[in-house]
Structures are given as structure tokens and as C-alpha cells.
Amino acid sequence: MEAEVAAGSPGDRLSSVRELMARHQAGPATVQRAIAALVARGVVEARPGRGTFVAPRVAPAAADTSWQTVALGARAIDADALETLLRPPAEDAFVLSSGYLPADLQPTAALGAALARAARRPGAWDRVPPEGIAPLRAYFAAEVGAAPGEVLICPGGQAGLAACLRGLAAPGAPVVVEAPTYLGALAAARAQGLVPVPVPADERGIRPDLLADALERSGARLVYLQPVFANPHGATLDNARRAAVLEVVRAAGAFLIEDDAFRELAIATAPPPLFGEDPDGHVVHVRSLTKPAAPGLRISAVIARGPALARLRAARIVEDLYVPGPMQEAALELVGTPAWRAHLRRLRRVLRERRDALATAWGQPVRLPQGGMNLWVALEPGIDDRDVAQRAAAAGVIVSPGRPFFAGEPPGPFLRLTYASEPPDRLATAVERLRPLLKP
């Protein structure tokens, strides 16, 4: 019938129901339903007692979406910097900017087998508890020394962070962050109407004295931190500062989001989570399997105590109800296999090799991170890091400029150079290509 309408002119009478039944070998109900659908779409008109006719065609006016600019207002939600990190690089580019393991370091065979099994399990597609399946919660709980009931399963680390930022502060509230810090946390905070308050981090991690000052000055009740192998600056909070940070946070009656994304990407052993040193529920721990496994395994955990746990649970439910069962089952099977331990051991070896290769190639003195994926390198004053990154991309080398990692003004130009994604020889070649771009 569509063809008949398309071939006809407005006002043309279409075939009768009887003719259509004969032509399409269909019953009267089927034909009537097809006609009703065309009437509903406005392409034919039914004139009772006379038949159906091709409806007048109205030429569509040119679309005008300019009213949206007023309705939307200015941007608080800005994913530009985050999206730069997600953009797949050109096929032959040297990738020194990535938040994920490269394909050759992902345990894809184990993952594929686990998900294939999970997909066919009876009940696999039914709903699961909003807080996650019990054995996966127990796994994360054991990793951190928490109770399984304190764990909420989320679809990846970013979703865990977003839930914490939504649940633990109201729109308009301040949130204290390291300078520099993970730019995805900055974007999520701003999208929820929070106001980032930056506090400098050095080679020993965030400065507790300035953290205390920032909490007092801003009245913030929320701090976001990566205490171990921080992204981008690589530092691990040292023992003296761990105690001081906890003390400052407690004194302020504040929450501390402990983003522990890189623990499994350790080269040296990491200190234990702050969560274990805080009985009173100040620390909310976020842990992800995406970083040590593969970008497609979007499974993370938020671990919290006290009324905050209930608030975070609600913040997760209103966003997307729950994480699909098969993905949770696959994650659970993966971390239980001997292949997972072997994968982590291999990772540690390969990451050390790549870190050292990049540091050697870089040549200048550089702080060696004890885990994570990145070197954080200072450029000579006067150089524009965004300009360097742009020219590097043109030369086939993808690096991240330091600026978007700062909520305020950076103290100088930096680059974040990911060492995880390329083998040693390619890291060396990439640095050779970068070198001429680094002169002021």
C-alpha cells in the first residue's frame, strides 16, 4: 500500500479493502489495520462510505531549532575534555593518551568465555537486586575489608563517581578536588551543579594543610581524591599524609570519595585503602574492574557505611535501576579464575617495562609513578601544553595537555603521557617525535 500511496497524487482513490485482501492474501482485519496505520501517519485519508484517498502532501518547512539555545541556557554539562580522552585515535597513531589498557593487554578470551556462559544461564535476563548480585558484592567487600552489605555494584567507575557526587552533595555545593585531578570527575561534578574547589597535590599527594584551609573556606562537606597512583599526577598519598587527610576530613564532618581506580595497575605495592582506617563512614570507596580488565567490562563498586549508603543506593536506582545480570556474572567469573591472577601478574611486569621505557626515552628527570598508566611531565615555562598536544597529534602522537586536569589555573604547562598503551620501542619513537615540539 505504501507503494500505491507513493505512486499516487493527493486525492487519488486507493484500492478497496476487498482488492487489497485479494492482492496481499490477507484477512480484512490485517488490511484494516494497515489502513489505520497509514491514516494515523497522515499519508492517507479515510472518507467513510467512499474509500481511502492519498492525503495532501504538506511540504515540510525548514527546521528551526534556534529556540533551543534559550531553553537550554549556558552549559554546565561539558564533556569536551572527557570526550577527547575517549576518541579512538587514528589507526597508526602513537597512543600516549588513554584511560584504558590496549587490546593486547585485555583478558578478552577469559572475558568472552565468562560472558558467553553467563548469557545462557537460566534466569540470566531477569532483574537483579539494584545493589548488585551478592557474590560480586562479596568479592569487592573482601578486596577492601568491608561487609558485603556495604557494597553497591555500578556500571563502571565513572558511574560510581557520578552517583557519589549526586548522592553526597546538593546542586550548588562545593566539592574539594586535587589540583590536578581526573577530568572526568571535574566534568561530572560540574554537570551536577557542584563547584570544584582545587587543592594542590605534590609528589606526596594532596597537601593536608591546604585541604583543611579549603574545607574551612568553602564549607565543603565533600572531598574527591585518588590516594593511590593518582590520575594524572601519579603520586601516592604517603603515610603521614594519609593520617592527616583523614583527620582533616573527620574534623570537617566531610565525606571523602576515595577513587581507587588504579590499584590493580600497581608496579610497587600500594598502601591499603583509606576506607579501612575510617570506622565512622567518612570514606566512600570507589573501585573499578574496567581499568585492569577491558573498557567493555563496565563494572565497579561503591562502598560506604551509614546513612550515606542508603542515599547512594537511591542515587544509583533513580539513574538506571541496576546493572545487567550477565555483565555482573561475567565479572564475577573472571576475577575467580586463575587466569585473572596471571593477567594481573603479567600486567605488573609489562607496565613496569613500559613505564621505565618511557621515562628513559623522556630523558629529563621525571617522577616515577608506582602504578597507574601515566607519566606526568612538566614542560618548560612559557610553552603552551594545548598547542604541543595539537602539534603532536598532527605528527601522529596522541598526548594529553595538562590544563583540563586543573579546576583552577595550572602552576605551569604539563603533559600527561600514558605509558600503558604502547610497547617500549614505540614509546621511544613517540618521544623522538615529541622532542622538537617541546622547545619554547
Next chain:
Amino acid sequence: MEAEVAAGSPGDRLSSVRELMARHQAGPATVQRAIAALVARGVVEARPGRGTFVAPRVAPAAADTSWQTVALGARAIDADALETLLRPPAEDAFVLSSGYLPADLQPTAALGAALARAARRPGAWDRVPPEGIAPLRAYFAAEVGAAPGEVLICPGGQAGLAACLRGLAAPGAPVVVEAPTYLGALAAARAQGLVPVPVPADERGIRPDLLADALERSGARLVYLQPVFANPHGATLDNARRAAVLEVVRAAGAFLIEDDAFRELAIATAPPPLFGEDPDGHVVHVRSLTKPAAPGLRISAVIARGPALARLRAARIVEDLYVPGPMQEAALELVGTPAWRAHLRRLRRVLRERRDALATAWGQPVRLPQGGMNLWVALEPGIDDRDVAQRAAAAGVIVSPGRPFFAGEPPGPFLRLTYASEPPDRLATAVERLRPLLKP
């Protein structure tokens, strides 16, 4: 070593590095690392030149999380009503309250096979574009008559709604909703600091005259609507009102979130999406595969035009970056199989049967929805719907009270009775059990 520490008393000297190397057949680096980890956890103390000793045990003080009540403040995020819908009912209960198809109506075999294949495909676990994989976007685009570039893939309908509410209005802004409306939308709106503005819906859908009034009075630039087989009241916006609603929304310079969750659960043919009648980007369409497939297939699409599309894309990225590739591939394979069309045909037949069985059993005059999953029944004035629901649950029949579906005061007591989840004979038995509870 842990055992040695546990067995010892504070101040006891532990075995030397040499002894530990011999006992555990380990190298010096391994032993040193293990000691360092215990020192970091504070369970042993290293005294340089003298060895390692069991650290003094500090009895943990009782946890006190009461400071959180002040830090968290009052609840804007409340998932209680939504969670009631998600709670798995008792094994033998009669389920007349559910947002999902029961297990026997889910195409689990086709889903399992599709996901198993997707999980093992090369590159399956790598990152995918934040907006979703191209062929799945094309599928949703074709369903609605949009361009593939206008489609954003989301992890389920609730996530699509949450992104729209976050992207299209700022915290504190009003959002116009039907009364009654989907309570998950109410919860998501409130969680993001939006203020619901209710407008009555009757058997022809939302009242355009009162919608105009509400938009003018509140200054809202955002409307949330289920124009087809609305949850919970079942009405489909009729032709005259479709035009009027679009006109009112256009005149107000507002966005209309068209939540089209139930289109595939049609008994009679649904009118086409409003999206197709709006060239200027007022209508943002939300479509989900979760309802017609299974709760574990959390795949939906948000479809929008103009600058709003970019804003929504950013709102999605800051929340959870992207939907895992294997799930998108599985959804794509599912909707392309002949089994999918057969499944939808079977659904239509079974849902009609169950709707009619429930309406017949109910006995009282009731509005017959042309699709969806629910009957919306008015109770006699003076009855407390929440009380009825509670007593019904005690009698093994799970129903939803009407009250949580209203942003304001309900005009009277209602029940939402899901007909999708039980076969006709069990629906009849359930109504028999309900009947004695319905007297004032």
C-alpha cells in the same frame, strides 16, 4: 606471616627475613614486600636494625556515623516507591505489579545466543563510541523516522530519562508531568533538583488546556509525557490532543520528553511517535528495548535534534561514558532475527488475552488500555489505596497503590493492576482475593 602476627602478642619479635625466605621458598624482594604491606596496614612495626615486631593492637572504637545526617541534609533523592516496583515478590505471590515481562514471555534463548556470540567477537571488549554503535543507532532511527546521527544509545529507559532530565533542565527548574505519571520519572526529576508540575490526564491523555496553563504559570521549558499506552493510566493521546499538545509546547518554547516505552507492547496499533511531527526539535524521543525483551537487556535510545542533541550527549558521557559493546551487539542481533518479530506477535496475542481476562475478572467498568501492561482502576471514594495494597500483599497479591504516581494529591484512590505477568486463571484468582479488600 599473617598467622604469626595473629598468634603473637604486641611487642613480639617476628621471624627474620632469612627465616621467612626459607620457610616460604621466596626471594628477599617478595618477603620485604610482604613485610612492607603489613607495616603499611599498621599490624607490624619495623625497627631498623632490630627486626619486625607485632604492633600494639588498638581496640576499634564503636563506629559513629551520626555526623552524616548533618552532612547529607534532607532527602531529594528518594527511590522508595521505585524500589517497591523492583522488589522481587515472594515465590508463590500473584504478581499484579511489575514493570517487566515475566520470565516465560522473555526471548531468553535468542538473547542468550546473541550475547554469547557478541562476547567472543574480536574487539568486543574495546571501547565503543559514547553515542553507541552505528548499526544500533540506525535501527532506532528507522523505528522513529529519525537520522542515525540523532540517536544516543543508553543503558535502559530509566537512564535515557535521567539523561534528558539532567540535560534539558537545570537544578531547581520546573518540569511538567502528567497526573498520574511514571513514578520513576518523578523520582529521577526530584533527584536532579527539578520540581514536578502536575497536569491531569484523562482517557484521551493529558489535557492541553491545562498543560498550557501549567507552562505559563510555572515558566517550565520541559514537559515529560508518555503519549502512548501511558504508565500507569493506560491512555493514548488522541489525534486532536496530539496536535494541541505539540502546539502548546512549541508556543512555550519548551522541550517535550516523549517516553515511548510501551510501543512494542501494543494490543491495537499505536499512533506514530510525536517526534515525526516536530521538525524543530521540541520532541526528544525515548525508546527502550528492555520492556519488550527482558529486564536484563538494558538498552534504550534517546533521539533528539539541534543543540539539545549535543547537550544530551554530554549528559550521557559524564554519567557513565558509554554502554558496553557486547550488550549493544546483542540487542542489534536480537532485533534483526525473525525470532524477534515472532516474539512481538506472540506478545500482542498474550497481552490481549491477559488484559481481557483481568478486565473480565475485575467486573466493574474499567478503561481498556490499547497496550502497555496495566489496568488503572478507580476504587470507591474513602478507600485508602496504600492500605489495600498492603493488605493485598499480606494475602499474596502484589498490586501498586495509585498515590505514588501523582506528583500532587490524587483525585481519588486508584490501583495499578499489571496484567502482563500472570496467566488468565491466576489473574482471576488474584482478583477474587482482592475483592474482599475493596469495601470501604
